Amino acid sequence: xxxxxxxxxxxxxKCVKCTKTYSITSGHLGCLCGxxxxxxxxxxxxSLAEKLEHYKLHPSGVWxxxxxxxxxxxxxxxxxxxxxxxxxxxxxxxxxxxxxxxNLQFKHEGENPTGSxxxxxxxxxxxxxxxxxxxxxxxxxxxxxxxSLAAYASYAGINATVILPKxxxxxxxxxxxxxxxxxxxxxxxxxxDAMQQVIDLAVKDGSYLLNSVNPWRIEGQKTIIFELxxxxxxESPDWIVVPAGNLGNxxxxxxxxxxxxxxxxxxxIPRLAAVQAKGANPFVKLWKGGIFTPEPNPQTLATAINxxxxxxxxxxxxxxxxxxxxxxSVTDQLILDSKAMIxxxxxxxxxxxxxxxxxxxxxxxxxxxxxxEKVVAILTGHLLKDPQIVVDYHQNQLENIExxxxxxxxxxxx
Ligand SMILES: *Cc1c(COP(=O)(O)O)cnc(C)c1O
Ligand SMILES: [Zn+2]
Numbered sequence: 001x002x003x004x005x006x007x008x009x010x011x012x013x014k015c016v017k018c019t020k021t022y023s024i025t026s027g028h029l030g031c032l033c034g035x036x037x038x039x040x041x042x043x044x045x046x047s048l049a050e051k052l053e054h055y056k057l058h059p060s061g062v063w064x065x066x067x068x069x070x071x072x073x074x075x076x077x078x079x080x081x082x083x084x085x086x087x088x089x090x091x092x093x094x095x096x097x098x099x100x101x102x103n104l105q106f107k108h109e110g111e112n113p114t115g116s117x118x119x120x121x122x123x124x125x126x127x128x129x130x131x132x133x134x135x136x137x138x139x140x141x142x143x144x145x146x147x148s149l150a151a152y153a154s155y156a157g158i159n160a161t162v163i164l165p166k167x168x169x170x171x172x173x174x175x176x177x178x179x180x181x182x183x184x185x186x187x188x189x190x191x192x193d194a195m196q197q198v199i200d201l202a203v204k205d206g207s208y209l210l211n212s213v214n215p216w217r218i219e220g221q222k223t224i225i226f227e228l229x230x231x232x233x234x235e236s237p238d239w240i241v242v243p244a245g246n247l248g249n250x251x252x253x254x255x256x257x258x259x260x261x262x263x264x265x266x267x268x269i270p271r272l273a274a275v276q277a278k279g280a281n282p283f284v285k286l287w288k289g290g291i292f293t294p295e296p297n298p299q300t301l302a303t304a305i306n307x308x309x310x311x312x313x314x315x316x317x318x319x320x321x322x323x324x325x326x327x328x329s330v331t332d333q334l335i336l337d338s339k340a341m342i343x344x345x346x347x348x349x350x351x352x353x354x355x356x357x358x359x360x361x362x363x364x365x366x367x368x369x370x371x372x373e374k375v376v377a378i379l380t381g382h383l384l385k386d387p388q389i390v391v392d393y394h395q396n397q398l399e400n401i402e403x404x405x406x407x408x409x410x411x412x413x414x
Pocket of ligand 1: 145244246350352380
């Protein structure tokens with residue numbers, strides 16, 4: 001152990017609050033001070049350009065950036081289902097008119113193996129679990145993390161346990177967690193209650209926690225940004241817009257942009273816009289008022305962002321500071337109108353993903369996003385994740401929602 005310390009470590013965990021560092025094999029996933037850990041890489045210890053070139057053709061859109069996310073991961077421990085390489089779509093004329101902007105593209109993370117961006121973090125998290133010889137992984141989830149964890153754990157031959165808030169999970173996601181063979185538990189309450197339970201469980205039985213407090217999840221999710229920027233020939237868009245729930249993704253985007261800028265891959269820093277639902281917007285309040293207060297009773301139909309106590313709020317706030325970003329919140333009505341627009345254009349997404357278009361429309365109206373600016377919205381999940389809300393919307397059966405763009409089922413009887 002002592003001798004190991006003499007070798008310079010390429011990757012270390014560092015507390016974002018007190019800057020204390022830990023070895024990545026120490027078993028710590030949080031700082032003793034209570035702060036969040038992040039992974040810091042020392043890219044001066046090897047030739048980054050050479051290594052990037054070496055992995056360039058990797059069949060995974062995450063691991064092709066391995067030197068930027070987990071340089072020391074042995075190739076034999078990588079658990080991948082070929083995640084990433086998601087497409088970029090131009091918005092239809094109708095969507096541009098709806099949003100009030102001229103230059104909008106969607107990056108569709110619903111095209112990942114289990115249908116959400118969570119796979120990008122999970123391939124890194126599960127590979128790390130394999131590297132460490134872990135037998136059981138756990139997470140709390142609003143649905144997509146559990147679907148992804150269940151798939152990747154089974155694929156790697158590792159046991160998975162997930163804790164979900166009862167009755168607050170979209171059907172497609174619950175179906176995936178069951179189908180892929182995870183131990184599925186539900187708790188009364190909301191995601192935040194499930195999160196508390198899973199932290200207790202991980203401490204109690206030593207299983208490996210794979211929520212986004214796990215810094216490796218964030219490393220994997222950085223590749224959404226690297227892949228996007230590469231596709232744009234490393235010319236930054238003006239804005240990158242992301243739905244914000246537990247704020248892992250917002251944090252990952254900030255970290256990726258910071259690193260891309262420091263490594264001189266980009267010269268301009270895009271502004272991040274983090275979009276929450278009105279009924280679950282503690283981060284918007286933090287960003288506006290400077291004080292973080294959890295929302296005890298978050299309420300939105302966009303279940304993936306129905307979170308009152310987002311774990312990564314401090315990292316995400318730093319991400320907005322660094323990118324001169326903004327946080328905003330939108331009504332469920334506007335989220336579902338926006339979703340109907342995205343769906344109808346032939347692209348499709350789950351409700352939380354449509355918060356992006358809703359946020360763009362609002363920010364354009366407020367004069368914060370200019371109509372001429374280049375905007376990329378991240379569609380975080382697949383349309384089929386939540387089929388119930390789609391059918392209910394088009395039958396105009398959602399409480400307090402006016403189905404403005406309903407496509408009704410008609411009976412054929414003439
Ligand atoms: C997890 C998730 C989000 C929220 O991402 P955070 O990193 O928790 O902020 C948004 N949309 C979908 C589809 C998700 O699965
Ligand atoms: Zn600390």
